[in-house]
Amino acid sequence: MSIDVLFKLLGLFTVIVIGWGASRAGVFRSPDASKVLSNAAFLVFGPALLFRTTARMDFAAPPVQMLIAFFAPALLWMAVVRWVARRRRPAHPARPAVLAVTLGFGNSVQLGIPMAATVFGDAGLQLHLAIVSLHALLLLSLGTAWAELDVAHARAQAQGRRPTLGRTLLTTARHALIHPVVLPVLLGLGWNALALPLPVLLDDGLQLLGQGMVPLCLLLIGVALDEYGLRDGWRGALATSVLKLFVMPAFIGAVAVGLFGLSGLPLSVVVLAAALPVGSNPLLFAHRYGTMEARTTATIVLSTAAYVLAAPFWLWVLGQWAR
Known part of the structure; x- marks a missing residue:
């Protein structure tokens, strides 16, 4: 673990603690403070960041093999998590999807970027x-x-209707398309495909909103930590953290080597990306659907703390593999 990444971790925890302390001090007087912050991040700051990122994305000469070697097993991993969760007959219908996102979505920006720059x-x-x-x-x-x-x-089942495939898919498509994650991405990709420049004023405004996404999400984690605590969700969070930090990267690394023949630097980048702790977006996702907020909050905190152990472990494994 390099000193730069360690300081990055400490910086993240500092903002989380500030959010927790502000909540404890009554700065956020609304009983639904975490919901208000979540809506601001999910409905305003997040869409601005996603639209600007996809509108400006450079698709020239992407490392296709490496991307497939990462995302194919990552999406399969999430699908297995959802399948297992659904077989346990969850109390909330969105719980399997929230768990799948939590176990698949790593902190690829706040921690992933400095980690990759420092190590590779x-x-x-x-x-x-x-x-x-x-x-x-x-x-x-x-x-x-x-x-x-x-x-x-x-x-459909609650309304006493037999859920037909066509109606269910139509409802799903409508809600999925008019969604604060999917819609700005699709609009950004369309803007990108048309090769349209972003007007300076629009670009500056979106950039300003996008820069606020990270600290707002970290504050939200602190506020949610005050609201839910770690007592009720720590066991599930511990299991989820182990799966995210150790089992997921082992699975993705094995598939990347065995199925796609990845090696060297691309393999190291894929494994370290898979081993990142849970990011803040899963908490926004949990708030969006009103389920697993406590466990997701605890998982973000525990997995980020445990990353101090997970990162050196995977760097050692990759070093042994290179020999």
């Missing part, structure tokens, strides 16, 4: 940024489609 240099950072460019687009869009599908199916 410019070459590794460019490969990691290629993963970042598609990370939210693919993982959150798939999680959204799953959540909306399960909610639509549950709603």
Whole structure:
């Protein structure tokens, strides 16, 4: 663990603690403070960041093999998590999708970028940024489609209707498309495809909103930590953290080597990206659907703390593999 990444971790925890302390001191006097912050991040700051990122994304000469080697097993991993969760007959229909997003979505920006730059240099950072460019687009869009599908199916059953496939898919598509994650991504991709420049005023405004996304999400984690605590969700959070930090990267690394023949720097970047702790977006996702807020909050905190152990472990494993 390099000193730069360690300071980055401490910086993240500092903002989380500030949010927790502000909540304890009564700065956020609304009983629904975490919901208000979540809505601000999910409905305003997040869409601005996603639209600007996809509208400005450079699709020239992407490392296709590496991207497939990361996202194919990552999406399969999320699908297995959702399948297992659904078989346990969850109380909330969106719970399997929220759990899948939590176990699949790593902190690829706040921690992933400095980690890749410090450990792998410019070459590794460019490969990691290629993963970042598609990370939210693919993982959150798939999680959204799953959540909306399960909610639509549950709603039809609650109304005494037999959920037909066509009606369920139509409802799912409508809710998934008009969604604060998917819609700005689609609009940004359309803007990108038309090769339209972003007007300076619009670009500056979107950039300003996007820069506020990270500290707002960290504050939200602190506020949610005050609201929910760690007592009720720590066991589930501990299990989820182990799966995210150790089992997921082992699975993705094995598939990347065995199925796609990845090696060297691309393999190291893929494994380290998979081993990142849970990011803040899963908490926004949990708030959006009103389920697993406590466990998701605890998982973000525990997995980020445990990353101090997970990162050196995977660097050692990759070093042994290179020999």
